[in-house]
Amino acid sequence: xxxxxxxxxxxxxxxxxxxxxxxxxxxxxxxxxxxxxxxxxxxxxxxxxxxxxxxxxxxxxxxxxxxxxxxxxxxxxxxxxxxxxxxxxxxxxxxxxxxxxxxxxxxxxxxxxxxxxxxxxxxxxxxxxxxxxxxxxxxxxxxxxxxxxxxxxxxxxxxxxxxxxxxxxxxxxxxxxxxxxxxxxxxxxxxxxxxxxxxxxxxxxxxxxxxxxxxxxxxxxxxx
Numbered sequence: 001x002x003x004x005x006x007x008x009x010x011x012x013x014x015x016x017x018x019x020x021x022x023x024x025x026x027x028x029x030x031x032x033x034x035x036x037x038x039x040x041x042x043x044x045x046x047x048x049x050x051x052x053x054x055x056x057x058x059x060x061x062x063x064x065x066x067x068x069x070x071x072x073x074x075x076x077x078x079x080x081x082x083x084x085x086x087x088x089x090x091x092x093x094x095x096x097x098x099x100x101x102x103x104x105x106x107x108x109x110x111x112x113x114x115x116x117x118x119x120x121x122x123x124x125x126x127x128x129x130x131x132x133x134x135x136x137x138x139x140x141x142x143x144x145x146x147x148x149x150x151x152x153x154x155x156x157x158x159x160x161x162x163x164x165x166x167x168x169x170x171x172x173x174x175x176x177x178x179x180x181x182x183x184x185x186x187x188x189x190x191x192x193x194x195x196x197x198x199x200x201x202x203x204x205x206x207x208x209x210x211x212x213x214x215x216x217x218x219x220x221x222x223x224x
Contacts, residue, residue, distance in 0.1 A: 032048070032189070032190070033048075033121070034046060034048030034049060034096065034098075034119065034189075034191065035047070035048060036096070036098055037051070037098050037099065037117075039055065039061065039099075042054055042055045042056075042057065043055065044098075044099050044117070046098055046117075047218075048189065049119075049188065049189065049191075049193055049217070050217045050218035051117075051193070051215070051216075051217060051218075052214075052215075052216050052217075052218070053099075053117070053211055053214045053215045053216070054210070054211060054214035055099075055101060055211075056101075056207045056210060056211060059101050059102065059103055059115075059207070060101065060102050060103070060104060060105045060106070061099070061100070061101060062100040062101070062102060062105070062106050094120055094121040095118060095119070095120045095121075096118060096119050096120075097116060097117075097118050098117045098118060098119060099115075099116070099117040100114070100116050100117075101114060101115040101116070101211075102114040102115075103200070103204055103207075111200040111201070112198075112200060113198055113199050113200045113201070113204035113207070113208065114196075114197075114198045115195065115196070115197055115198075115208055115211055116195065116196040117193075117194070117195055118193075118194055118195075118196065119191045119192060119193045119194065120134075120191060120192045121190060121191055122134075122187065122190055122191060122192055124190070128187055128192065129187060130164075130166060130186065130187055131155070131164075131165050131166035131184070131185035131186040131187060131192065131194070132155040132157075132166040133187075134166075134185045134187060134192040134194075135155040135166055135167075135168045135183060135185055136155060138168075138183070138185075139151055139168070142170075147172050147173070147174075148172060148173065149170055149171075149172045150170060150171045150172065151168065151169075151170055152169040152170060152171055152180065153167075153168060153169040154168065155167070155168045156168075158184065160184060160195075160212055160215040161215040161216040161217050162216065162217055163186055163188075163215075163217050164186060165184045165185060165186045165194075165195075166184070166185055166186065167182055167183060167184045167185075168182070168183050169181070169182050170182075170183070179198070179200075180198075180199070181196060181197060181198050182196075182197045182199075183195070183196055183197075184197070184212075195212070195215075197212075
């Protein structure tokens, strides 16, 4: 049980990001919604975004139970006023975990690297044209976390495949020590599409770098 708790601690910030970042505004009912995507062998694709990436051998693909657990964990570590909490609860379905990978099955190891592909539906009126603005909005949510979060780098542009993303590095303290995560996001088709990366050792860093290097889009995304 203690090992499982330590493993989930490594995903605390990922859990936080499984909640809506941009809330309090109404999304369009006519806005197209993406499917969850599909896995064919070692390849994940999502036709809505035209996204394709490789799944590393021997890594675990976590299912709906783990995804739900991350959402519930995110709710536990967020402490806000009642009005804000209600807005987060009401709009939780705006966020989607498309793919949740981890070096070991989630909850089975104390040190567990992970890679999460997720998205959040953005209201048409939201002034978030790129991943940079989304990451800045995300950073404002950190004040609600019961775990102190340090922003190590401000949002910076980065190419993944043929698309421009923005990334931001953060760190936080856990019983296991200081841990870091990197978030990659871009805005396309009314969604903030992103990757949440947690790396526990150098071997896993090479594996995750391989996932990121495999990211491609079937067509050139239209900048927003």
